[in-house]
Amino acid sequence: MTESKAVIPGSFDPITYGHMDIIERVAQRFDEIHICVLKNSNKEGTFTVEERMALIEASVADIPNVEVHQFNGLLVDFCDEVGAKTIIRGLRAVSDFEYELRLTSMNKKLNSDVETLYMMTSTNYSFISSSVVKEVAQYKADISEFVPEPVEKALKEKFGK
Known part of the structure; x- marks a missing residue:
């Protein structure tokens, strides 16, 4: 049996419990999870990519099969780089x-070997977005x-207590 790998991409600016819900559930179903922090060219970030990666790493520290990466480029190229055939959204x-x-x-047009699977966040997190959390x-x-x-x-440090 081959090792199953999945990529969870996003800007994660910042990571929320909605993201964590998906990550924790996916981590139970795949051998390796690669969180891919992407810079969204359409959004000005509150945190740098490096800060976001550090926040994610601290938040997922107790999930052993999760790795955090930065990638600038096509997501399907990142999937090839880490050997993943599944994107989780x-x-x-x-x-x-x-x-x-x-x-x-x-993504399918660019690389037909990579499949995208969708997961609904748990209902108790469905209203949470990074943007709303930052505003609050x-x-x-x-x-x-x-x-x-x-x-x-x-966030308290960023916006003052």
């Missing part, structure tokens, strides 16, 4: 699907229910 709502479908179609954090509200502790601390 988390969905919060139906509204996420249209965008994801376009990405999946392009700017107003000094309690975000501990939405992000791992290292992220909560980093």
